[in-house]
Amino acid sequence: MLSALFGRLARMPEAQEALPGRDEPIPTAEFHFLSGLPLKSPVPNGMEEAMFGMGCFWGVERKFWQVDGVWLTMVGYAAGITPNPTYQETCTGRTGHNEVVRVIYDPDVVSYEDLLKVFWEGHDPTQGNRQGNDIGTQYRSGIYTYTAAQAEAAETSRAFYAERLKAAGYGPITTEIAPAGTFYFAEDYHQQYLAKNPGGYCGVGGTGVSCPIGLPDARA
Incomplete structure (x- = not known):
C-alpha cells in the first residue's frame, strides 16, 4: 500500500524525498528464535560485531547463523535516512535503507576475513x-564497518575478489563500503x-567464484 501511495524509487532518495519515519523503534522479537539469547544483548567482552547487506535478509541471516x-x-x-523505518516503508525505496544482517562473533573462532568470505561468496556483488x-x-550489496581495521579488510577483499570475478566474466563490483x-x-x-x-x-545466491581471502580453502 505504501508503494502505491508514494511510488517506488529505483535510486537512492535525496533527504527531502525520504519518508519521515518515527521517533520510537518499531516492535521486534525479544529473543533469537534458535539460540534463545536476548536479541538486544550487548556485545560481550572479547566479541566483535559486523554488518552486511547482500539481498533478502532472510537468506543472508541464515548463511551467517550457520x-x-x-x-x-x-x-x-x-x-539510509528514515529513522526507525518499517519493512513496508523500506520497500518503497524512500527510506534509503538496505536490508542488513548484524552479526556478533567470536574473533578467536572466526575472523572478520572469514565473514567477508561468506559475504562475497554468498551473493552476486555485481x-x-x-x-x-x-x-x-x-x-544492494554493502559492507558496513565498525572499525578502521574492518574497513581496510573490506577494501582489500573487494579488490582481490574483483579480479576473480573479472577473470570469470563478471562485471565490476557494485558493493558499497x-x-x-x-x-x-x-x-x-x-x-x-x-x-x-x-x-x-x-x-x-552466489556466483560460484571463490574468494581468495578468509578460510584456507579460499586462498588457493
Missing part, C-alpha cells in the same frame, strides 16, 4: 540495486525467518 563462531544474528535496516529477482535499493551507522531492528516476523519457515523463499 557459521561456527557466530554468537548472535539479527536482521534490520541500515545505511548486480547493483538487486539480487536475482529481488529488485530495489534495499537489496561505509561506516555501520545506526542499525534499526526489523519486525518480529523477519527475525530468523527461515528457521521459523524452512520452506520460505530465499533469493540469495
Whole structure:
C-alpha cells in the first residue's frame, strides 16, 4: 500500500524525498528464535560485531547463523535516512535503507576475513540495486564497518575478489563500503525467518567464484 501511495524509487532518495519515519523503534522479537539469547544483548567482552547487506535478509541471516563462531544474528535496516523505518516503508525505496544482517562473533573462532568470505561468496556483488529477482535499493550489496581495521579488510577483499570475478566474466563490483551507522531492528516476523519457515523463499545466491581471502580453502 505504501508503494502505491508514494511510488517506488529505483535510486537512492535525496533527504527531502525520504519518508519521515518515527521517533520510537518499531516492535521486534525479544529473543533469537534458535539460540534463545536476548536479541538486544550487548556485545560481550572479547566479541566483535559486523554488518552486511547482500539481498533478502532472510537468506543472508541464515548463511551467517550457520557459521561456527557466530554468537548472535539479527536482521534490520541500515545505511539510509528514515529513522526507525518499517519493512513496508523500506520497500518503497524512500527510506534509503538496505536490508542488513548484524552479526556478533567470536574473533578467536572466526575472523572478520572469514565473514567477508561468506559475504562475497554468498551473493552476486555485481548486480547493483538487486539480487536475482529481488529488485530495489534495499537489496544492494554493502559492507558496513565498525572499525578502521574492518574497513581496510573490506577494501582489500573487494579488490582481490574483483579480479576473480573479472577473470570469470563478471562485471565490476557494485558493493558499497561505509561506516555501520545506526542499525534499526526489523519486525518480529523477519527475525530468523527461515528457521521459523524452512520452506520460505530465499533469493540469495552466489556466483560460484571463490574468494581468495578468509578460510584456507579460499586462498588457493
